[in-house]
Amino acid sequence: MHYKTMKRTVGLFVLTFFIIILGSLFFLLKEKGTFEKRYSYSFETDSAEYFQLGMPVKFSGFNIGLIDDIKLNDNGSVHVAFSVQKKYKKFLSEGSVLIIIKPLIGSPHIDLFTSVDTPLLKENASLTLISSDNINDIIMSLQPVVQKAKAILDNVHTITNYLASEDSELIQILQNMNTLSAKLAKNDSLLTSLTGSKKATKDIITSINETKHIMQNIKKITHDMSKITKALNKTIIQPSSATIKEINKIMKDIKKKLGSYDKDLLQLKEQITVGVAKSNQIIDKVDALMATESDAEIQLP
């Protein structure tokens, strides 16, 4: 082949090669949406703790955008700007909200929840961000609940102490009952004429007095109980119920993740076992290659 022709062929080949490479790169970037126009939106938050540049914004589990900018405002709040691709713009409508998801395992991300049949949001519009609690937040929110529960228990303790004290109503009532029954026992002529028996009269008087006081005590106790349960409902049961739901959600998340890790670990274990068995086979084969007649017998120490 002539030298000039060869030079042209090589040049053509190199040129074609670069064109193909650049073409593939362009196609790849185009498919990734690098050249597409992006639409910016923003939201305000109290803290930038869980946010970082490039953090994904998800919709129905798909990445539709990412955080482009985080700024600290003069009033101490944080301004976070994010952008979405053109094809996902339709999901951002008026009334859409963002929720920051902070799983116990895995990196945090923002979920977009959109409302149906509402007009689309304009570019650079601001959205509302709702923060979902992570385990630290839950523990923090539990602290006042625990303190309230402690206060209630203190109150219950005070009540029981009062009831048991010498000058409490309960003790006084019991003392009065004692005096009354003693008096009735001494002066029981009225009832005796009705019952015809002194013993029956005494029993009736005791029973009536006891029943009356028991009823009073029950009334008092029920009243106290009602107060306590009311307080419990407001201060403990309702927040605890919400907290338990959150914990349940987190636990499910952990279980799901650990479940998949568990499977992976079992597979890894199996592969390691096979690997060890194979390496043992290789060792045996290498040993066999080096073996001599004397290697057939074990020499005891």
Next chain:
Amino acid sequence: MIKYIPFLFLLFLACGCSLKTPENQWQYKSTNAFNSYTKNFLSSKDLLAKNDLKRAIKHAKQSANLHQLAKIYLGACALNISVGTQDTCEKYTNIALLVENNALRSYYKLLTKHIKKQDIKYLNKNYRIFAHALINKDYAKAEKSIFHMQRNSSKILAMALLAKHVSYASLQEIINIASYQGQKKVVLFWLEESKKHVSNPNELNKINQKIKVLQ
């Protein structure tokens, strides 16, 4: 020269292919694995040693001839005793009735210090004088005989069997032998034992420091 290399390679390959592998490969594999176990065990490479012992047992169990398996169990027991670990050779005793072998039985008796005069003839030559002295409770002679043994592993085992009666000099000698061979487990055992012979606090401190460094 370069053109001869492929020829040499082919020749080497042909030689390799022409080598006939023995039919009792399980025995070779088991022996090799046990030898490797001995080395790794004494060097305190426990993970490797465990794997080697497993391999040795696995290969030995390929055959109905339990002689090899019994030897492995006895060997493992002897090694444990060599480094001061209590071992009653239970695994061997479990299959002892299935293996009618006087040499193994005598060796087991030596390990458990129940050897009798009539068993000595079945023992390896290495141990005969030692066993005789042991039966006669002539510990000085037994100790002396240890250093006439040919194999170092036998010396270490005999020393461990005589542990309570060895002199400090012999003890130092065995530490030197084990140290030279890198048998960490043996060295640690005898360093611990040497503490019983030392009353000088400085010396004791030195030994303790040595143990600390080795651990």
